[in-house]
Amino acid sequence: MRVLKQNTAYNLMVFMTTSDDHVTGGTGLSLTVTASKDGATFASISPTITERGNGWYNLALTSGHTDTTGDLALHITATGADPSDLLCRVVAYDYGDLNMSNVVPTSNTAQTIGDALNAARAQGFGKWVLNTGANTLTLYAADGTTVVRTFTLDSTSAPTTRT
Numbered sequence: 001m002r003v004l005k006q007n008t009a010y011n012l013m014v015f016m017t018t019s020d021d022h023v024t025g026g027t028g029l030s031l032t033v034t035a036s037k038d039g040a041t042f043a044s045i046s047p048t049i050t051e052r053g054n055g056w057y058n059l060a061l062t063s064g065h066t067d068t069t070g071d072l073a074l075h076i077t078a079t080g081a082d083p084s085d086l087l088c089r090v091v092a093y094d095y096g097d098l099n100m101s102n103v104v105p106t107s108n109t110a111q112t113i114g115d116a117l118n119a120a121r122a123q124g125f126g127k128w129v130l131n132t133g134a135n136t137l138t139l140y141a142a143d144g145t146t147v148v149r150t151f152t153l154d155s156t157s158a159p160t161t162r163t
Contacts, residue, residue: 001089001143002086002087002089003141004066004072004088004089004091005066005090005091005092006090007063008066009061009063009066010066011061012058012059012061012086012088013052013056013057014056014057015055015057015084016031016078017084018081019082022082024055025055026080027051027053027055028051031078032044032076032077032078033047033059033076035065035072035073035074036073037067037070037071037072038068038072047061047065059076066090068090069091070090071088071089072087072088072089073087089142127140128140138150
């Protein structure tokens, strides 16, 4: 599943196969795209579509297409081709720009790093791993395997895994 930041334009590639043999990439197709935002009814959308060759097409989604958090399901059809489906997750933050100040309180109340990480998890992150030997803190996406960000720590703590 692709993770997209809310209200951000994206280029998504989709492969369309011909309905003749269900393997060969379809060229010269006129694609129709419908989308469901966060479980809503599918409705037509009109991203700019550019054929890239060998059955591949670029869908240029606008910020209007990614304005709702949650699942963004895309159903793409074309005459002479098998339908194709894409599922994306629209989130309010960008994993690559994770800023821990977003999850640490601004007041002077005491909070452990574990509390801060659990707050990050509440924002949609999967697990976190604190590694003493490597002096790192690694955050994973909700799938539990995709590394979102690894931080190098300037002090050590006992190794901990939180899932």
